[in-house]
Amino acid sequence: MTHRERFIKTLKCEPIGGQVPTFELVYFLTMEKFGKVHPSHRFYEQWNQMSYKERSLHMNEMAQLYIDTAKAYDHSAIFVHPNPAGVENTQWLLELIREKSGDEYYIMMHGDPTWAIPDGDSMMDFSMRMYEDPEGLNDESKKRLDDALEFARALDEKGHLHDGFTLCSDYCFNVNPFFSPDNFDEFIVPYLKEVIAEYRKMGYYTIKHTDGNIMPIVKQMADCKPDAIHSLDPQGGVSIPEVRKIIGNDICLVGNVNCGLLQTGTDEECRADVMRSLREGMATGRGYIFSTSNCVYTGLALDRYEMMMDIWRKYGSYDNYEQNFGSGAVK
Secondary structure, eight states, X not given: OOHHHHHHHHHTTXXXXXXXXXXXXXBOTHHHHHSSOOGGGOOOTTGGGSOHHHHHHHXXXXXXXXXXXXXXXXXXXXXXXXXXXXXXXXXXXXXXXXXXXXXXXXXXXXOOOSOOOOOTTTHHHHHHHHHHOHHHHHHHHHXXXXXXXXXXXXXXXXXXXXXXXXXXXXXXXXXXXXXOHHHHHHHTHHHHHHHHXXXXXXXXXXXXXXXXXXXXXXXXXHHTOOSEEEEOOGGGTOOHHHHHHHHOSSSEEEEOBOHHHHHXXXXXXXXXXXXXXXXXXXXXXXXXXBOBSSOBOTTSOHHHHHHHHHHHHHHOBGGGHHHHHOSOOOO
């Protein structure tokens, strides 16, 4: 199977045997690894002044950098950050990645219209609006949903160039969700459920991302029927076995390697946490994608991520689960 085929079977919670798929939502260490700035950091204020040749050079370099990252770490998927944004530029970038890599990789991009935790400047105003102007807030939610679906349909008309959307609005702090369960039901669930359903009608898979302590709302998230939930943040007290108890075995789980330990822990602590994540994630024999609990962010040591990936290569095979972790995997 190609990386893409293995990734899709895993999203569908079908047994695959062999190596667990892996990817990262973002891999920011491209300068240290490849000597090139990550595509999402490039702000093309002069894009409209560039000649076609210069734009093409930039686009080709971005596309190749995504592929080089996937090849270097055996990632099964590529998360694309279109830059500059817009349907035409996004189409161009996706076409180049497909042209250069064929159908080897699952390709995804952001597409979440739901509200995230507001920033510090607007948090108080947003909180007041939930209680004083819920109708107005829901009107905005509907507009955000309509805009996201309009973009997805416009891009889909250009050809089925990618495989899915990753919904990246963060809902939670490490201690608790920003939204109470009741507020989550009112202001998030209807729009999350609809955007997932509409993407599925277009033939796209969805991964729902949020950091932090999702446990009070994870059942509500699962009931919206995403194909997968990311990032299962242990810094927020999220445990793969506990999530499985709540949502069952038919939604794929992604992540759970503690980013905080990767940055500040000892080598021994990091190795133990990676092994824990693999053991717990692989226990059902299906429906698990290995990754960090956030992303490979700026400031994370490259050698720590590469140590994590060396452990995955050695121990991340379903075929050797009992040998590596003992009996107990569900067959």
